[in-house]
Amino acid sequence: MLNDLPDAPLLSVRDLTRYYGERIGCADVSFDLYEGEVLAVVGESGSGKSTLLSLLATELEASAGSIRYRMRDGIARDLATLTEAERRLLLRTDWGFVRQDSTQGLRMSVSAGGNIGERLMAVGARHYGNIRGTSLDWLGRVEIDRGRIDDIPKAFSGGMRQRLQIARNLVTHPRLVFMDEPTSGLDVSVQARLLDLIRGLVSELGLAVIIVTHDLSVARLLSHRIMVMKGGRVIEAGLTDRVLDDPHQPYTQLLVSSVLAA
Template sequence: MTKALLQVHQLSKSYGAIKACDRISFNLFPGQVLGIVGESGSGKSTLLSAIANYIAVDEGNVTYTSRNGEDLEIFQLAEAKRRLLMRTEWGFVQQNPRDGLRMKVSAGANIGERLLDIGVRHYGNIRDEAAHWLQQVEIDPARIDDLPVQFSGGMQQRLQLARVLVTHPRLILMDEPTGGLDVSVQARLLDLLRSLVRNFHLSVIIVTHDIGVVRLLAHRLLVMQQGQVVESGLTDQVLDDPQHPYTQLLVSAALTP
């Protein structure tokens, strides 16, 4: 039986009287895409930030099985080891690509910075690898010296993907990666994401309010409301035959023109 890549157990986080996450548990397996949906304030982005250890939790734990087979308790990692993990085996894709990029350095430098972080020092190799990953995310490698501010929003999001993927992570956390993009740009980005997930056997947790995004990308689905998971299962089963009234409402709203 395949071992889970990530185990989230009884994760809880409150802000005063508000329970943003309430005893949430799930497993993520290699090559699996897990979608987390819910309206604004449901706790989905808090959950993602908690998994990444960007915020402290009240209780619960997250266990990750590393590339070398070691089980890592994420909340107990020393800060240096956590940072190394986020630069190598994990990646985080921000909703606003400007939060995930260095806007005052070139596209190539944005990608190359992650390579420098893991000890690559040969300038020619770094530049070649940056050009390769620009091509992987459908950006002309001739734009390697352009600043991100010269790119459209969709291109900035693709550049952020290249920056994350250059170190060949096994787990990607995505927070509303298509938010704020025009519909046509969203469609192109989703096609690219689906291709990258398949080609590189990525495991992904994707947070979104967009039912269409998870239907296209996610194998499994968690539906969150007021900090709790109210429904979970295979994506098609949950969306085609929702059982919880809140899920029914979300699906109905997505179908309304």
């Protein structure tokens, strides 16, 4: 698998900074992300995780710094220079965003099949039978009963909604997926199944993922690398096992030692 990785990073972030007036949202964040790599961003509430994710997903404009993304044609481009049309095309084809609040990531009054098919139709699919076939296939892959294809997400449980979000995002075979606390608010057994699913899909599809979480066990299970944030800055970064088993910074040590053992 490692041999397949191209040399150039998929995403290359340098000195990314965002101010909210005088306050720092996040500051001087730099990292590279390669294809198929899962990066966890951990930290307490207010540490700048969500700001960073919004910046990366181009939902927020950076105060300083750059984000370069290697497009499907192999050319790395600065995201700030994309036109609105290019940016939105990227968002609905090459990227995915699984949100903490499923009501923001799904169309709640549109059936599960329509939710999954939306991206396909947005890029020009005009054959109902094919769209429906693809939707059914994806429902199966995210372990939702195929008989629920015409039900609306309002009738779904929290765990099912998150799985539907994943299907909706992955249907166009994106290369980069952002996940914002995808498992929070779910009970532990549902969480475990969802994590298992995400892990399977990530390795099967070779996805690059940036996952924001405050749950270190989620980070340990899914990610290859970890960035620890505090006060808007990255205070420690490295391989997941190294950071969690041998934390260098006092704050990271505090985080790791705060995890309740089951």
